[in-house]
Amino acid sequence: MNLERLVHIDRRIIYLLIALGTTIPLLLPIGLPVSSTPPVERLFDKIEGLGQQEVVLVSFDYGPTTAPENNPMAQATLRHCFTRGVKVVVVALFPIGGVTMAGEILEGVAGEYPDLEYGVDYAFLGYKDGAQAAMKQMMGNAFAEVFPQDFFGTDTNQLPLMRRVVNHEQIALVVSFSTNIIGEWWANLVNAQYGTPVAVGTTAVSAPKYYAFLDSGQMLGLLGGLKGASEYEQLLIDAHPELMTIYQQAGIYTAMKGMDAQTVDHAIIMLFIIFGNTVYFLVQRRDARRKQHQA
Amino acid sequence: MFWKLRLPLLLTLFVGAVPIVTFFLTEHTPVIGPAVPFVRDRVESYMVIIAGFALLLGVVSVVQGSIRKIERRRPGWPFAISLLTGLLVMGAFGILSAMRVGPFQGLLTAPDGSDTPFYWMTRNMFNPLQAAMFSLLAFYIASAAFRAFRVRNVEATILLAAAFVVMLGRTPLGEYVFSWLPGGERWLPQVTDWIMAVPNAAAQRGIIIGAALGAASLSLRVILGIERSYLGVKE
Numbered sequence: 379m380n381l382e383r384l385v386h387i388d389r390r391i392i393y394l395l396i397a398l399g400t401t402i403p404l405l406l407p408i409g410l411p412v413s414s415t416p417p418v419e420r421l422f423d424k425i426e427g428l429g430q431q432e433v434v435l436v437s438f439d440y441g442p443t444t445a446p447e448n449n450p451m452a453q454a455t456l457r458h459c460f461t462r463g464v465k466v467v468v469v470a471l472f473p474i475g476g477v478t479m480a481g482e483i484l485e486g487v488a489g490e491y492p493d494l495e496y497g498v499d500y501a502f503l504g505y506k507d508g509a510q511a512a513m514k515q516m517m518g519n520a521f522a523e524v525f526p527q528d529f530f531g532t533d534t535n536q537l538p539l540m541r542r543v544v545n546h547e548q549i550a551l552v553v554s555f556s557t558n559i560i561g562e563w564w565a566n567l568v569n570a571q572y573g574t575p576v577a578v579g580t581t582a583v584s585a586p587k588y589y590a591f592l593d594s595g596q597m598l599g600l601l602g603g604l605k606g607a608s609e610y611e612q613l614l615i616d617a618h619p620e621l622m623t624i625y626q627q628a629g630i631y632t633a634m635k636g637m638d639a640q641t642v643d644h645a646i647i648m649l650f651i652i653f654g655n656t657v658y659f660l661v662q663r664r665d666a667r668r669k670q671h672q673a
Numbered sequence: 674m675f676w677k678l679r680l681p682l683l684l685t686l687f688v689g690a691v692p693i694v695t696f697f698l699t700e701h702t703p704v705i706g707p708a709v710p711f712v713r714d715r716v717e718s719y720m721v722i723i724a725g726f727a728l729l730l731g732v733v734s735v736v737q738g739s740i741r742k743i744e745r746r747r748p749g750w751p752f753a754i755s756l757l758t759g760l761l762v763m764g765a766f767g768i769l770s771a772m773r774v775g776p777f778q779g780l781l782t783a784p785d786g787s788d789t790p791f792y793w794m795t796r797n798m799f800n801p802l803q804a805a806m807f808s809l810l811a812f813y814i815a816s817a818a819f820r821a822f823r824v825r826n827v828e829a830t831i832l833l834a835a836a837f838v839v840m841l842g843r844t845p846l847g848e849y850v851f852s853w854l855p856g857g858e859r860w861l862p863q864v865t866d867w868i869m870a871v872p873n874a875a876a877q878r879g880i881i882i883g884a885a886l887g888a889a890s891l892s893l894r895v896i897l898g899i900e901r902s903y904l905g906v907k908e
Binding site for chain 1: 691704714717718720721723725726727728741773781782792793795796799800801803804807810811812814815816819820822823824833837840841843844845846848858859866869870873876877878880882892
C-alpha cells in the first residue's frame with residue numbers, strides 16, 4: 379500500500395464528499411431529532427413570558443454571507459414574537475446587506491400573520507451606520523434621534539408603536555442576529571450601561587466568544603449557529619404546534635433541515651480525521667522500522 | 674501647525690473625553706450638571722454622523738486603490754475593474770433607490786409591489802456571490818481538519834479530543850453515540866456544553882479582557898495626544 383498517496387490525498391475528493399454531504403441531505407431531508415440546550419431555552423422562555431404590550435428590539439447585524447445560519451434563527455424569533463403578540467422593533471446595523479436581510483425576513487414572516495398591522499404591532503426603522511454610536515444613542519436617548527424616519531420614509535414619531543417606544547426603558551429584550559462584533563457590543567455596551575436583557579444569535583464560528591458574556595450574565599441567551607437555530611425551531615413547534623405547517627412546507631429552508639446536512643458534514647470531517655490519523659500512525663511506524671533496519 | 678496638529682488634537686481630546694467624563698456625571702452634578710446631558714447627547718449624535726464618513730473614507734480608499742491597480746496593470750487588475758463596476762452600479766442604484774428617484778422607488782419593493790432594480794440585483798447577484806464566498810469555508814475547513822488534526826503530542830491530542838466531542842455534541846449524532854445506555858443520549862451534549870461554558874469561556878474571557886485593556890490604553894494614548902500617527906505625524 380502506498381501510504382504517501384493516502385497522506386497526501388487529493389483535496390478534491392474531500393471537497394466532493396463535502397458537496398455531496400451538504401446537497402443530498404438538503405434535497406432529501408433525514409429529519410434527525412433536535413434537543414435543546416439551556417442558552418437557547420433561556421431566550422425562548424424569556425419571549426414566551428413577555429406580555430402583549432412589551433417590545434422586543436430585533437437587530438439584524440449580519441449579511442448574506444451567513445444567511446443560512448442567521449436567517450432561520452431570525453425567522454423563528456420573529457415568528458415567536460408575532461405568535462405571542464409581542465411588539466417588535468427591527469433595526470439593521472450591519473453595513474453589508476443587513477438592511478435587505480432585515481426587510482426580506484420581516485416581510486416574509488409578517489406576511490404569515492395577516493392580522494398584524496405595520497406601525498402598531500411592529501416597526502422597521504432601517505439601517506444606520508456606526509453601530510456602536512447608533513446603539514448608544516437610540517438606547518440612551520431616543521430611537522427617533524437615530525432613526526427620524528422608518529425604512530419606508532414615514533416619520534418615526536408618526537408610528538403608534540414608536541410613540542410609546544422612546545429608548546431602552548420601553549425595550550424588554552434586545553435580540554441581535556450577528557455575524558461579527560456587533561452582537562458583542564449589544565452585550566458589553568447596552569446591557570452593561572442600561573441593563574436591558576440581551577440575547578445574541580450568531581454563527582457557529584463566532585459562538586465560542588459569546589460564552590464569556592453568557593457566563594458573566596451580560597447575555598440572557600445564545601443561539602449558536604445552525605444548531606442553536608434548530609433548537610429554537612423545535613422549542614417553537616413544541617410550544618406552538620400550529621406553526622408546524624410553516625416548517626413542514628416543501629421548499630422552505632429551515633435550520634432543522636440544515637442540521638441534517640451539518641450532521642453529515644461533521645461525520646465526514648470526523649471520518650477524515652480518523653483516517654488521517656490512522657495513516658499518520660502507519661507512516662510513523664513504517665519510518666521507525668526503516669530506521670531500525672538501517673541502524 | 675495649529676490647523677493640522679493642535680486643533681485635531683484638541684478636538685480629539687474633547688470628543689474622546691466627553692463620553693468618559695459624562696458617564697460618571699449626571700444632570701444633578703453641582704455646577705456643570707445641567708450641561709452634562711446637552712453636551713453628551715450632542716457629541717453622541719455627531720458620532721453617528723462621523724461613523725458615516727468612515728464608510729465614505731472606505732469607498733474613496735477602494736476607488737483610489739483600484740484605479741492605481743488598473744493604471745499600473747498590477748496582477749489581478751481585471752478584478753479591480755469588476756470591483757469598481759460593482760461598487761459604482763450597486764452604489765448608484767442604492768443611492769437612487771433610497772432617494773426614490775425615477776424608476777428607483779424604494780430599496781426593496783416598489784409601490785406597485787414589484788422588486789426594485791436595486792433589490793433585484795441584491796437578491797440575484799450580491800446575495801449569491803456573498804454566500805458563495807463564505808460557503809467555500811466549509812470545504813477549506815474539511816480539508817484543513819484532515820491535514821492539521823494529527824495526534825502529534827499531548828496538546829494536539831487534547832485539542833483533537835475536544836474538537837471531536839464538540840463536533841459530535843453539536844449535532845443530533847452526538848445523542849445517538851451513547852443512547853444505548855440509560856440517559857446516555859445527554860452525555861455528549863452535556864460534555865459539549867461544559868467544554869464551551871468552562872474551558873472555552875475561560876480562554877475567551879482572557880482574550881476579551883486583554884483586547885479591551887489594549888483598546889483602552891490605545892484610546893487613552895490617542896485622547897491624550899501621545900499617539901499621533903493617525904494625523905500622519907511620524908514618531
